[in-house]
Amino acid sequence: MKALVLKEYKKLVYEEVEKPSINEKEVLIRIKASSICGSDVHGYDGRSGRRQPPIIMGHEAAGVIEEAGADAGDYKPGDRVTFNSTLYCQDCYFCRRGEQNMCEHGKVFGVFCDDYKLQGAMAEYAKVPAHILYRLPENVTFEQAALLEPLSIALHAIHRAPIRVNDTVIVIGTGTIGLLLTKLLKISSAGKIIAVDIDDMKLETARKNGADHIINSKETDPLKKILEITGGYGADICFEAVGVPPTTVLSIECLKRNGTVVLLGNVSPRIELPIQRAVLRELKLVGSYCCGMEYETNIDMLASGKINVDDVISVKAPLAEGAQWFDRLYNHSEGITKVVLLPWL
Numbered sequence: 001m002k003a004l005v006l007k008e009y010k011k012l013v014y015e016e017v018e019k020p021s022i023n024e025k026e027v028l029i030r031i032k033a034s035s036i037c038g039s040d041v042h043g044y045d046g047r048s049g050r051r052q053p054p055i056i057m058g059h060e061a062a063g064v065i066e067e068a069g070a071d072a073g074d075y076k077p078g079d080r081v082t083f084n085s086t087l088y089c090q091d092c093y094f095c096r097r098g099e100q101n102m103c104e105h106g107k108v109f110g111v112f113c114d115d116y117k118l119q120g121a122m123a124e125y126a127k128v129p130a131h132i133l134y135r136l137p138e139n140v141t142f143e144q145a146a147l148l149e150p151l152s153i154a155l156h157a158i159h160r161a162p163i164r165v166n167d168t169v170i171v172i173g174t175g176t177i178g179l180l181l182t183k184l185l186k187i188s189s190a191g192k193i194i195a196v197d198i199d200d201m202k203l204e205t206a207r208k209n210g211a212d213h214i215i216n217s218k219e220t221d222p223l224k225k226i227l228e229i230t231g232g233y234g235a236d237i238c239f240e241a242v243g244v245p246p247t248t249v250l251s252i253e254c255l256k257r258n259g260t261v262v263l264l265g266n267v268s269p270r271i272e273l274p275i276q277r278a279v280l281r282e283l284k285l286v287g288s289y290c291c292g293m294e295y296e297t298n299i300d301m302l303a304s305g306k307i308n309v310d311d312v313i314s315v316k317a318p319l320a321e322g323a324q325w326f327d328r329l330y331n332h333s334e335g336i337t338k339v340v341l342l343p344w345l
Helices: 038-044 148-160 176-186 200-208 222-229 245-253 274-279 295-304 319-330
Strands: 003-008 011-016 028-037 058-067 081-082 124-130 132-134 169-172 194-196 213-214 233-239 256-262 283-288 313-318 337-344
Touching: 003 319, 028 081, 038 295, 058 124, 058 148, 124 148, 132 233, 132 295, 148 176, 148 295, 169 176, 169 200, 169 245, 176 194, 176 200, 194 200, 194 222, 200 213, 222 245, 245 256, 245 274, 256 337, 319 337
Parallel strands: 169 194, 169 233, 194 213, 233 256, 256 283, 313 337
Antiparallel strands: 003 011, 028 058, 028 124, 028 337, 058 081, 081 132
């Protein structure tokens, strides 16, 4: 089969590799769509340490079952499916509590780190254990389904900080996760939604998807503007979806007393925080990692039309052209939010 392989850092090669063979509890999926995650781009140059060459990357994908093992439940060839990006064990302390994203033995597809290697889905085929599969309705496209993982990350973050009626909410960073957060917030009980970024195109997309106010922090002092919008009090909740020092500090400074910041961004491993402000204002700092069981809810919302992710997809390209799109994302080309690669195009 053909696959996009990270042969060395910043060098992806579209080449022939061995087609996976499955065991009795797995299925072989003919991948129809696989999207590029920000974590893939961060691993592209080796900085994350989680994409050690050689590795087939990709954990946001969907397709059709080609083969099903004898113990793969009622899944059968021809079924349209997607899958959880994290392979959880089902049996550890956290899995038994329903906290699969905290699995003690969890592995993410398309990751090669010091602890494990698990080939990803930027390929014509991928093998996946049946217990992490989700069926797709006919009216959900494979390209839409390839965004179910980031959509589930966004919904999980909202579950980490329940929104009260009319809360003022800020989203810092309007990349894929930030835009999906904005969409979900719009159909929640949130009042004002404020989006902050440095990219006018992404901010405008955020406005179209429900942001009441947009702030370009390159052109305007974001804290001053937020305080102006909120009557000097600040926001009830802030979702930080960047993960670098300036935006993380802003996420704390922009909150009102007893406010909550949900930290999703994960670029800088260490950040100096204004701890005194957090203590004196009784702020809550909440981490949000990956997703739990949000897939089913999001599949239902996509199928019903309650939420649409088509405008988040900037590019649909053949998998054979994947290397050039990685390069453009790595070099921060303007006008690109999400790239979906299509192995059979």
